[in-house]
Amino acid sequence: DTGVSQDPRHKITKRGQNVTFRCDPISEHNRLYWYRQTLGQGPEFLTYFQNEAQLEKSRLLSDRFSAERPKGSFSTLEIQRTEQGDSAMYLCASSPMAGSTGGYTFGSGTRLTVV
Amino acid sequence: AQKITQTQPGMFVQEKEAVTLDCTYDTSDPSYGLFWYKQPSSGEMIFLIYQGSYDQQNATEGRYSLNFQKARKSANLVISASQLGDSAMYFCAMRTGFQKLVFGTGTRLLVSP
Numbered sequence: 001d002t003g004v005s006q007d008p009r010h011k012i013t014k015r016g017q018n019v020t021f022r023c024d025p026i027s028e029h030n031r032l033y034w035y036r037q038t039l040g041q042g043p044e045f046l047t048y049f050q051n052e053a054q055l056e057k058s059r060l061l062s063d064r065f066s067a068e069r070p071k072g073s074f075s076t077l078e079i080q081r082t083e084q085g086d087s088a089m090y091l092c093a094s095s096p097m098a099g100s101t102g103g104y105t106f107g108s109g110t111r112l113t114v115v
Numbered sequence: 116a117q118k119i120t121q122t123q124p125g126m127f128v129q130e131k132e133a134v135t136l137d138c139t140y141d142t143s144d145p146s147y148g149l150f151w152y153k154q155p156s157s158g159e160m161i162f163l164i165y166q167g168s169y170d171q172q173n174a175t176e177g178r179y180s181l182n183f184q185k186a187r188k189s190a191n192l193v194i195s196a197s198q199l200g201d202s203a204m205y206f207c208a209m210r211t212g213f214q215k216l217v218f219g220t221g222t223r224l225l226v227s228p
Contacts, residue, residue, distance in 0.1 A: 042219050045217070104216065106159055106160035
């Protein structure tokens with residue numbers, strides 16, 4: 001297993017367009033997390049899944065954002081009608097059920113630029 | 116609410132010297148975990164070290180050690196014998212109840228030859 005994969009690495013889109021990002025977690029990890037990181041800040045929690053169930057969503061996740069993990073494996077994060085304020089790095093992480101010592105593995109992120 | 120505070124926006128250290136990166140936390144949950152991550156310019160978050168709230172001993176991982184002072188709610192990262200490759204952003208994070216991580220704003224470390 002090569003770790004958590006995110007695709008694409010970079011995305012430039014025009015304001016108002018829809019974008020979708022994909023995350024492939026470590027195969028035996030039950031939990032999957034999405035974070036957003038803006039310039040000069042630490043990552044902020046967006047949402048997380050345990051298997052296919054979305055268990056928590058941050059207030060940061062407006063109605064334009066939706067995340068899915070249909071079969072408890074990969075996950076997608078879609079942003080509709082993108083705005084310039086959506087420009088950020090979107091990080092995905094996965095962890096086993098216990099999620100304890102160092103159990104979170106992060107992907108390399110998708111950097112979104114909205115022009 | 117859970118909060119992580121990193122008060123050092125940037126730190127400079129010479130190669131082979133030790134450096135301490137500060138982290139204080141706030142939570143009312145008696146059970147929590149504290150993490151340090153390194154983020155190079157490429158963007159990935161690299162796990163460095165973990166400390167559980169009930170752990171009696173300070174965590175160590177190679178050149179990294181965590182100075183855990185529970186009463187002061189601090190969890191400082193100590194990097195011994197700094198290397199040029201240590202230059203990166205460093206984030207302190209905390210996990211409570213729902214398993215998500217709460218991050219601080221980070222400290223940029225620059226190691227000079």
